[in-house]
Amino acid sequence: MRIGIGYDAHRFVEGRPLILGGVEVPYHLGLEGHSDADVLTHAAIDAILGAIAEGDIGRHFPDNSSDYKNIYSLDLLANAVKLMFSKGYKVANLDVTVILQEPRLSPYWEGMREKIAGVLKVDKAQVNLKATTTEEMGFTGRREGIAAQAVILLEEADKK
Numbered sequence: 001m002r003i004g005i006g007y008d009a010h011r012f013v014e015g016r017p018l019i020l021g022g023v024e025v026p027y028h029l030g031l032e033g034h035s036d037a038d039v040l041t042h043a044a045i046d047a048i049l050g051a052i053a054e055g056d057i058g059r060h061f062p063d064n065s066s067d068y069k070n071i072y073s074l075d076l077l078a079n080a081v082k083l084m085f086s087k088g089y090k091v092a093n094l095d096v097t098v099i100l101q102e103p104r105l106s107p108y109w110e111g112m113r114e115k116i117a118g119v120l121k122v123d124k125a126q127v128n129l130k131a132t133t134t135e136e137m138g139f140t141g142r143r144e145g146i147a148a149q150a151v152i153l154l155e156e157a158d159k160k
Contacts, residue, residue: 001092001153001154001155001156002051002052002089002153002154002155003051003151003152003153003154004046004047004048004049004050004051004052004151004152004154005046005047005050005149005150005151005152006042006043006044006045006046006047006048006049006050006057006148006149006150006151006152007043007046007147007148007149007150008039008042008043008046008057008147008148009039009139009145009146009147009148010031010032010033010037010039010145010146011031011032011139011144011145012029012030012031012032012143012144012145012146013029013030013031013032014028014029014030015030016029016030016031016032016037017030017036018030018031018103019031019036019037019038019072019073020038020039020040020041020098020105020108020112020146021038021040021041021096021108021111021112021113021115021116021129022038022041022072022073022074022112022115022116022119023108023111023112023115025103025105025108026103027102027103031145031146033063034063034064034068034069034070035061035063035068035069035070035071035072035073035076036070036071036072036073037073038073038074039098039146039147039148040096040098040112040129040148040150041073041074041076041077041116042057042073042076042148043096043148043149043150044077044094044096044116044150044152045057045061045073045076045077045080046150047094047150047151047152048077048080048081048083048084048091048152048154049080049083051084051089051152051153051154052083052084052087052089052154054083054087057076060076060079060080060083061076061079074115074116074119077116077119077120078119081119081120081121084154085157088156088157089154089155089156089157090121090122090154090155090156090157090158091120091121091122091126091152091153091154092126092153092154092155093122093126093127093128093152093153094116094120094122094126094127094128094150094151094152094153095128095130095150095151095152096127096128096129096130096148096149096150097130097131097132097148097149097150098129098130098131098132098146098147098148099131099132099133099134099140099146099147099148099149100131100133100140100145100146100147101133101134101136101140101141101142101143102143104131105129105131106131109129110124112129113127113128113129116129
């Protein structure tokens with residue numbers, strides 16, 4: 001078994017959609033970034049890459065490459081999953097915490113879980129998503145951006 005952790009943060013900006021877990025969340029601000037700036041998915045990618053000792057998201061999908069400009073982060077996750085499978089691992093479970101003051105995410109959890117589980121090739125029950133505030137402290141509390149932390153447990157894939 002292998003464990004990986006991931007973290008990502010992006011600042012809010014006007015004029016972009018807010019994408020989290022592959023789902024567009026209605027909000028008057030989006031997140032700034034080279035890709036779609038999906039902090040939830042980016043944290044999950046870093047957790048996978050950490051668990052298989054393959055560096056981080058910037059190493060595999062550099063933000064100075066036009067290949068990844070405005071890319072849908074679930075596509076990046078799919079690439080990380082392919083690499084994970086090539087190393088002989090599969091996901092046992094993924095747990096992600098999104099840190100933000102607003103908007104409320106509870107109406108969107110199930111859609112996010114379904115999308116992420118589909119890319120990870122696991123049952124939705126193996127993906128847990130949750131949110132917390134920082135009680136108005138720090139950059140997330142001041143509503144300047146969103147952060148996310150992820151932890152993943154990988155196990156050896158069945159050998160046939």
